[in-house]
Amino acid sequence: MLKxxxxxxxxxxxxxxxGINLEVKAGEVHAxxxxxxxxxxxxxxxxxxxxxxxxTAGLIALNNxxxxxxxxxxxxxxxxxxxxxxxxxxxxxxxxxxxxxAINQSRKAQGLEEMSAKDLLQKIKEKAALLEIDRKxxxxxxxxxxxxxxxxxxxxxxxxxxxxxxxxxxxxDSGLDIDALRIxxxxxxxxxxxxNAVIIITHYQxxxxxxxxxxxxxxxxxxxxxxxxxxxxxxxxxxxxxxIKKEVSSL
Amino acid sequence: MxxxxxxxxxxMAFENQVxxxxxxxxxxxxxxxMFETKGFPxxxxxxxxxxxxxxxxxxxxxxFPNQETTIDYNAVKPYFLHNIDTYKVVFVDGIYSSFLSxxxxxxxxxxxxxxxxxxxxxxxxxxxxxxxxxxxDSLTSLNTxxxxxxxxxxxxxxxxxxxxxxxxYFSTRKESALLIQPRNLIVVxxxxxxxxxxxxxxxxxxxxxxxxxxxxxxxxxxxxDFYKVQNDHETASLIDNTFVQQKQGSICxxxxxxxxxxxxxxxxxxxxxxxxxxxxxKGITIIKGKxxxxxxxLVHHITPNCESHQDYKGIFAERAIGVFNGKVLVNKEAQKTxxxxxxxxIIIDDKATINAKPQLEIFADDVKCSHGCTIGQLDxxxxxxxxxxxxPKKEASALLLYAFSNNVLESVKIPEIKKRINKLIAKxxxxxxxxxx
Numbered sequence: 289m290l291k292x293x294x295x296x297x298x299x300x301x302x303x304x305x306x307g308i309n310l311e312v313k314a315g316e317v318h319a320x321x322x323x324x325x326x327x328x329x330x331x332x333x334x335x336x337x338x339x340x341x342x343x344t345a346g347l348i349a350l351n352n353x354x355x356x357x358x359x360x361x362x363x364x365x366x367x368x369x370x371x372x373x374x375x376x377x378x379x380x381x382x383x384x385x386x387x388x389x390a391i392n393q394s395r396k397a398q399g400l401e402e403m404s405a406k407d408l409l410q411k412i413k414e415k416a417a418l419l420e421i422d423r424k425x426x427x428x429x430x431x432x433x434x435x436x437x438x439x440x441x442x443x444x445x446x447x448x449x450x451x452x453x454x455x456x457x458x459x460x461d462s463g464l465d466i467d468a469l470r471i472x473x474x475x476x477x478x479x480x481x482x483x484n485a486v487i488i489i490t491h492y493q494x495x496x497x498x499x500x501x502x503x504x505x506x507x508x509x510x511x512x513x514x515x516x517x518x519x520x521x522x523x524x525x526x527x528x529x530x531x532i533k534k535e536v537s538s539l
Numbered sequence: 540m541x542x543x544x545x546x547x548x549x550x551m552a553f554e555n556q557v558x559x560x561x562x563x564x565x566x567x568x569x570x571x572x573m574f575e576t577k578g579f580p581x582x583x584x585x586x587x588x589x590x591x592x593x594x595x596x597x598x599x600x601x602x603f604p605n606q607e608t609t610i611d612y613n614a615v616k617p618y619f620l621h622n623i624d625t626y627k628v629v630f631v632d633g634i635y636s637s638f639l640s641x642x643x644x645x646x647x648x649x650x651x652x653x654x655x656x657x658x659x660x661x662x663x664x665x666x667x668x669x670x671x672x673x674x675x676d677s678l679t680s681l682n683t684x685x686x687x688x689x690x691x692x693x694x695x696x697x698x699x700x701x702x703x704x705x706x707x708y709f710s711t712r713k714e715s716a717l718l719i720q721p722r723n724l725i726v727v728x729x730x731x732x733x734x735x736x737x738x739x740x741x742x743x744x745x746x747x748x749x750x751x752x753x754x755x756x757x758x759x760x761x762x763x764d765f766y767k768v769q770n771d772h773e774t775a776s777l778i779d780n781t782f783v784q785q786k787q788g789s790i791c792x793x794x795x796x797x798x799x800x801x802x803x804x805x806x807x808x809x810x811x812x813x814x815x816x817x818x819x820x821k822g823i824t825i826i827k828g829k830x831x832x833x834x835x836x837l838v839h840h841i842t843p844n845c846e847s848h849q850d851y852k853g854i855f856a857e858r859a860i861g862v863f864n865g866k867v868l869v870n871k872e873a874q875k876t877x878x879x880x881x882x883x884x885i886i887i888d889d890k891a892t893i894n895a896k897p898q899l900e901i902f903a904d905d906v907k908c909s910h911g912c913t914i915g916q917l918d919x920x921x922x923x924x925x926x927x928x929x930x931p932k933k934e935a936s937a938l939l940l941y942a943f944s945n946n947v948l949e950s951v952k953i954p955e956i957k958k959r960i961n962k963l964i965a966k967x968x969x970x971x972x973x974x975x976x
Contacts, residue, residue, distance in 0.1 A: 337927075369927075381938060390925075390928040
């Protein structure tokens with residue numbers, strides 16, 4: 289589904305990604321872990337098309353189509369979803385109106401008619417229930433005055449509404465208490481299928497207890513320096529990152 | 540002839556043709572002297588530092604209105620709130636249009652200033668209110684000197700006016716540039732409520748300069764809601780001078796929607812004379828091209844325990860110029876004042892300009908006064924967030940701008956106005972919004 293080959297990216301003059309290779313197949317869950325400043329959020333931003341980053345080399349392909357020159361909205365229309373580490377507040381636009389606009393713009397790009405109000409409401413009702421979201425929440429301005437946990441839950445609610453092919457969860461677990469973490473993880477697990485894929489970016493093992501990854505990658509200094517199964521996450525949790533840093537520097 | 544000279548010279552001829560009581564004559568004479576002494580304001584005047592009238596004063600304006608021009612209702616229907624029932628006071632080139640109007644004397648007066656100035660039965664009201672709060676600056680004085688026609692509204696005690704009043708000034712002059720100077724007097728007595736919508740609309744390509752003066756008196760516990768819709772032709776300019784005096788417990792709001800016109804200057808002044816008063820000043824400005832909109836506000840807190848709320852939002856594209864000059868003056872006696880002022884601006888293009896100058900002069904020591912002024916660009920993080928959810932950049936920008944300006948509409952009490960302004964904002968921002976925010 290997603291194939292990243294030798295990806296280099298800079299912000300300003302600083303090179304953040306220094307040759308990333310990653311392949312994610314449909315039906316898989318990948319976790320990307322690593323110390324602060326390793327380039328995890330940059331990788332998420334580059335895949336989603338954030339303009340602050342410049343891709344200096346490499347390829348990003350989604351279902352064998354190069355998407356590295358596409359605008360963020362085109363990538364979204366192709367099925368990429370990024371759950372933001374810091375979701376943006378948009379005063380004056382309600383959650384419902386925002387999601388309605390997002391769905392209909394995507395449908396428009398695919399040559400489909402707008403979703404009927406009835407279908408939309410039905411879908412909202414269903415997905416809100418899945419994430420245990422109160423109806424009142426949906427008529428509030430997007431993320432405005434939301435607690436950290438509400439913002440993250442709202443991200444996953446949008447994920448559920450938009451049903452992307454590839455979901456990238458950028459530190460979705462930060463700011464969540466244990467109940468919210470369970471609800472969010474449960475939501476993601478229910479949305480998982482053999483046709484979509486998930487990339488989880490996290491510092492901690494915690495979320496991976498609920499959403500079990502097929503692969504775990506360690507990102508350090510702009511490169512994936514180690515890959516393994518879910519047991520690698522446990523090892524990192526127990527031993528920290530220092531041993532990986534040592535391994536890398538000894539090479 | 541230079542416009543100032545022409546106006547001063549025309550004054551005598553004007554005085555000879557209006558038949559008014561001597562007290563008005565004295566007011567006019569004093570006013571023309573004031574104008575003659577001060578002349579038109581220039582950028583050297585502090586209050587006009589960022590707004591120049593120079594380009595407007597070069598035209599050879601026709602200063603006396605013609606005979607009544609008739610216009611077809613269907614041609615101007617869009618300018619009316621035709622979906623709801625309203626009182627209407629309509630003028631064409633400064634002359635009252637009985638055909639387009641719907642006035643009333645049924646337990647209240649919604650009619651013409653010319654009648655009020657001339658008929659003895661209105662003398663007491665005129666003597667009490669006319670020109671009492673209008674400032675003595677040169678443009679207001681110029682209007683006072685030539686004050687002849689406009690709207691006269693007098694609502695007796697304890698009356699909730701059954702429908703909004705629409706005031707529309709059309710200009711149609713084909714032959715020459717036109718100067719019109721409407722004069723409105725609005726008196727709302729104790730416990731009465733009224734909603735008013737005012738609009739100046741040019742229907743000609745010729746330059747039109749409107750120098751309008753409105754005096755509003757909100758007596759005890761009166762509720763006055765005034766909406767100014769400024770979406771005029773790009774050859775039309777407006778200098779709007781509105782003065783509001785409030786008595787104890789009254790609530791008065793003025794919403795100004797500035798979406799078009801060559802140059803628009805809003806001088807809006809509130810005077811609080813009583814306790815428990817609330818003054819609300821709100822504005823949305825969305826302009827582009829070389830348009831210029833200036834909001835110069837004054838809220839004068841004279842008495843204790845009152846509030847004022849100012850909230851102005853501006854969006855400036857291309858080479859448009861905005862000015863916000865908001866002054867809050869709190870007298871020593873005005874303890875427990877709660878004054879709030881907010882002015883937020885978004886600059887879309889590099890060549891657009893906003894000059895913002897909040898001024899607070901506070902002489903009382905137990906007050907709450909807050910002000911905030913921002914000038915910025917569209918939030919890039921918010922744009923990326925919306926694009927990531929599949930909303931194209933153009934739509935995302937428009938939606939952000941729409942949401943930015945839209946919260947000013949929360950306090951609009953007439954749903955039809957809210958709907959209209961919503962649509963106008965969406966149109967100005969070039970976006971088809973599929974929902975009401």
